[in-house]
Amino acid sequence: MSLAKSDPYLRRYSLGERLNHWLVAISFVLLVLSGLPFFHPFFWSLTGLFGGPTMTRILHPWIGLFMVLMFAIMAVRFFKESLIRRHDIQWLKQIDDVLANRDEKLPPVGKNNAGQKLVYWIMLGCIILLLITGVMIWQPLVGEAMPITLRRLASMGHAYLAFLAIITLIIHIYSGIWVKGSFQAMVRGRVSKAWARHHHDLWYEEEMEKERKHREISRRHDHSEQETP
Amino acid sequence: MRGEQINLQNVIARSASQVPSPQERTGGIDRVTKLIDVSRCIGCKACQVACAEWNDLRDEVGNNVGEYDNPLDLSPNTWQVMRFDEYENEQGNLEWLIRKDNCMHCAEPGCLEACPAPGAIVQYANGIVDFNSEHCIGCGYCVTGCPFDVPRISEVDGKSYKCTLCSDRVFHGLEPACVKSCPTGSIMFGTRDDMLDLAETRTDFLRSRGYDNAGVYNPEGVDGTHVIYVLQHADKPQIYSDLPEDPTISPMVSAWKGVTKPLASAAIGLAALTGFLHYVTAGPKEYSEEDEQAVRDDEARQRERESGEAQDNREERP
């Protein structure tokens, strides 16, 4: 019998979750890159990335469909942990402290903080609406069949929603850069316990508790094995 | 046979372009206008056929659906149609109103406004709004931008098509094919001033024949059009197959195009910049030595407890 050496890391995202996230992320970025040229001519040269303007127009909705599919799976996976709790409201109220890195003043945080949950819900809303509006203006498959007012509404809506989604994305990416260790979390799937304790203390406690129970069980198990001659 | 269609030297406005197109060299270039006098139209469709002939368009042979209209609507291969309406006027007399429907060549073209492809839609110094199919990407935004429901997207090549006002003919000093073919002089073509003047003459004539509400249809909402109508009942344009009473570029299109997009683009850039500056000022969010220590303490405590428990267990053994 030996005392198990303690693991300094906690598993934050499973492989499936990570692959899912990155497929969403990559397709989302491709959507941004292929969508921006139609948003404003300033970005027109981005069409070069996709084989020219018409090809960009053709590809964008298909990438979108793929992204929506991936996102749907992810949304289901992350649904439960993204439900807003009472302490999240408090966290949001103290957004100043968040931004100023006065983390010690913040209320306890679960697996996701309120900001992450907001990203989830904003993206969920945006993507549902982007899907609907996007399909409505999809040339040549659907667009022609739509009443002109709906097409106008959809064109406008798609642009505004994309704007909102892009801003959210920028915040999301920046948060990944800003909060050291979170990028690694999504790449490797694990975080240090210290990281967890600092940023998501409630989750840390939960995980530590789980770890404890786990060890307890395994120890008992070891025991019973030893006791069986 | 067609001539060279797009004459880039004369473009004064260009879709999805931030910097002005050439504005000089305007001396001697008058804006042109096509005047359609509905009161002189017999609906012979010569213009329709001439349009197809000149522009090499051959639509499908359709069906009759119980009216004289055919083709029933504009299409990538039909750039103009005659629309027939049987209208009983206030005196109870029947009027057969026949309107040639085609691109109005707005002074402020909604299609050009909405188009995201640089140079796919251009406006020439003479006012003609032309589609450059080579640059068209087939997104359909021009359709949403048009207050008159004119552009049509091809199912074959995904590009948008509409009347060019025979820009190729006009550049070579000819009138559009429809004008050339009109047997009754219902369609006339010339400089904008001349046509507006002629339209007034025509309106006066109609008033003298008892059409008190005769007038010119040159809607202000799009800053006037380069195709104008003389209507017997200018107070009721909608009786002419739903000619819009006060056409404007839809506020939805303006709300989405216009200043919004550069502002939004700037906002995106600003968001990224803000992040960067925040990073510079506030620095990264990191856990501290304290956290590590706390974890170590936690684990130590844990180990203690565990080893204690182990001890107990052993001791408990008989």
Next chain:
Amino acid sequence: MTNHWVDIRNADLIIAMGGNPAEAHPVGFRWVMEAREHNDARLVVVDPRFNRTAAVADYYAEIRTGTDIAFLGGLIHYLIESGRFQRDYVLAYTDASLVVREDFGFEDGLFTGYDADNGEYEMDTWQYEYDEDGHALRDPTLEHPRCVFQLMRQHYSRYTIDVVSSVCGTPREKIQRVWDMAAETAAPDRTMTFLYALGWTQHSIGSQIIRTAAIVQLLLGNMGLRGGGVNALRGHSNIQGLTDLGLLSDLLPGYLSLPSEDEQDYEEYILERARPPLVAEEVSYWRHYERFHVSLMKAWYGDAATEANDWCYDWLPKLGEDLYDILHTFERMHHGEINGYLCQGFNPLAAFPHKAKSTAALSRLRFLVVIDPLRTETAEFWKNHGEYNDVDPATIDTEVFRLPTTAFAEEDGTIVNSSRWLQWFWRAAPPPGEALPDTAILAGIFLRLQRLYQEEGGAFPDPILNLHWPYRRPEEPSPEELAREYNGWALEDVFDEDRNLVVRAGEQIEDFGFLRADGSTACGCWIFAGCWTEAGNQMIRRDNSDPYGTGQTLGWAWSWPANRRILYNRASARPDGTPWAANKAVVWWNGQRWVGNDVPDFPVESAPGGNQGPFIMNQTGRGQLFARDRMKEGPFPEHYEPFETPIADNPLHPDNPLAKHNPGARVFEQDRENFGTFEEFPHAATSYRLTEHFHYWTMHNRLNAIAQPEKFVEIGEALAEELGIAKGDRVRVSSKRGHIDAVAVVTKRIRPLQVAGQTIHQVGIPLHWGYLGETKKSHLTNTLTPSVGDANTQTPEYKSFLVRVDKL
């Protein structure tokens, strides 16, 4: 046209009746618009349908199809009784003052001399009363009870506005309004023009409708003036040329006529036609008939035509019937009396009435040769096209040959338009494949026949062997050679009455005044003399200058006769030679001769004040209010019902069944059995053309097919509601002779009419679309139409027949 297209712009009132010029003649219709814009003219449309012309008209009045004589007869009554006619004109330039024979009469719908057994008139009584010199008696006071004016007045006294409204179904106020507008043109400075087309000709009383219009125009003083006239808008681009060149069965070129079988003697033949004046000193230009005839025979037979052999008179066919018209020909074909048919430029299966009869007739042929640029329904009459041509090819033995010919844009030549202008044109493209010009095909047939006669002999070979065929390439006479031949040339030196040499042998003649009856000139069509003179081809002229601002443009192309643009233009001046009105002047007397903006239609040096009237082709020199013996059904037009009429009787003669329909019309027995009754087929139908198509040709053209792709019929809203038909429904339209299926166009433009106390619905049926070409397949409209024609021309009654409409 008595006037011409451009001249329409000079009119003050344009009545489009029996025609739909905006629809069928949109290019010429520009002159109507010109008149409205620049001459403050009004356009009035009287038609069963509110049509494309009505769309731009100032006034529209509906009318029951086939009742135009009632409408215009009422107008005659109104003009006379209200005194709103141009009395000076009528007195001087019409036969109003001439006195008619005492035994002439009209009773119960029939004129004197009717032979009910044969359905024909003896016309002896339809004459003026003549003095011992053969000149008609006159009463310049117009008071004589038997003068034409009083007889006419009496004849039309029955045409009161109530009667007219009851017959035509036109509301009273609309009739009055149109009559008033017409009456205003009795003023010398105002003119009215009638624009008509097949809507008048294609009735069993078609010729008389046109005569009624002519009477109105004479009463109003509108003949011979700018913006006046009775103007036939010809349908095919060269149909005027067809009649000019005598392609009708009873005619020779230039409206010379073939002899009948009773006229075996040349002298008698000429005497009958070289008509002497019936009023002293009149020109009566047909006096010179022999000059035209002999010159024609010299053109045809060259040296073989001599005075000794009466200029080959015996070689001319002699008519056993009045006309070998299409109805007659298909009747005989149907009876197996004709077994070979050369069908050139014609699509009879689609174009002739009663398609079932046409199919049966063609099926009895041994051979059929179709000379046409396109596939025609006729050439495929034997082929089963499903329900649209449901025949069994196995039962048809006819051998069909198709000879592809050039289309109009694939050959040089000339087209005569409605204005009588001969305009030379040049081919736009070479013909495709094996297509040959019609002249080459006919020359080929002729030369082969001639060779067979030479080699093998045969009955009566002379006209074939001796035909003068001087063309450079005998197998294909060129249009230029033919045009020069039509103009005519001198075979020997030609001298005038004073023995001055006027044309040298071999020279082209300047006009028909140089033609001679002694064999010294040859001319293929006397009225075309002047089209290709020594100065060259006059038909290629394109000088649009108009120094008088009248629209005459004498330098544009060439107009027969003698480049004259307005016929009877002497009538534009008063008897004293001054114009009736400055704005209507065409020619006037300048003290020495007739001058003006047109070629005077009068002996140019004949001073005013004499007895000579302006209508120089007429024996009286006057406009004929009284047609004498020239019309089969009587000297005054009378309203008779169409052979298929939606009402029980002729409201004018309810008690005389003989006067229900045109008593002079020829009806074949089998055709009579195929007339429907209003009990079974209650609706009055009329057939017509659309702008988007030209007959059955343009079905083959994609662009026309796109513009109007599928057969439709027009039904008024009231009838549609009664039958439960909605716009776009498919309906079946049936007559006694068959049915067609089509899409229903339900319209406000056809209104129910109140006729003789009952409500009558009219159904409009465009004649286009068949089972060939690019358009949707359909039945042929002429499945429905009856096989009966106008009494004088035998033009079928396509415009009035009975149908039933059923929703499918």
